[in-house]
């Protein structure tokens with residue numbers, strides 16, 4: 094008799110356990126699951142990877158697939174030149190196994206990397222720019238002599254598809270270090286994504302090869318690496334994070350007229366006021382393009398398409 098009671102009691106416990114598992118299973122499927130819930134799932138615990146910008150989130154997800162969960166520091170619409178993380182983001186990072194820094198001297202990382210390392214000493218920090226050849230930040234020609242900051246590298250490395258391939262490889266190396274068991278899985282994903290990036294690079298190169306006007310006027314000088322890859326030249330309205338002076342605006346209008354430029358490309362992270370002033374003067378239009386969109390390959394095609402219509 095006692096045996097039977099014990100048995101029924103145990104069945105009851107098992108039933109409760111099953112219900113709990115089912116409930117937590119449902120919670121898990123919500124699109125906006127939070128990190129603590131993920132952590133309770135022992136069977137399919139995801140590796141949390143922190144990144145600075147959205148294109149890196151795409152790279153990590155392409156390689157890590159369902160084994161990773163990405164925490165992005167600079168949210169959509171914010172600029173990595175100025176953004177500061179929230180306390181909640183730092184808490185999220187305390188659970189990360191790896192942080193993929195852009196590593197190109199972008200202001201967010203210059204200001205925050207020490208704090209990011211301090212919040213989680215066990216976290217592997219990798220440098221996505223390892224192996225990338227840096228360009229110097231574009232300078233205004235007339236300012237050139239007086240205000241030349243030596244070694245000011247252009248931080249926008251991810252906007253070259255060729256650089257993206259290096260970043261992807263660095264992320265792969267990091268994932269293999271923290272999770273060697275799944276090396277083959279990451280390798281297959283990486284190879285597939287690199288092949289996709291090669292295709293994007295080749296198609297953009299073909300698309301832009303016959304442009305007669307190879308100068309583009311942009312608000313924020315994010316396109317140096319992109320222009321290098323496809324033999325274009327960017328003329329930027331903003332210089333080193335500063336709005337142009339009235340004289341600078343006049344100079345840009347002159348350059349645009351001389352070069353028969355009628356389109357100004359702006360980024361959603363920056364004000365378009367000065368761009369519109371110049372557009373009026375040159376009888377042109379303002380076209381927004383996003384240097385920080387998450388869907389990387391699609392965004393690169395969109396940008397190439399916008400540049401090709403100049």
Ligand code: ZN
Pocket residue numbers: 174249313314315
């Ligand atoms: Zn920028």
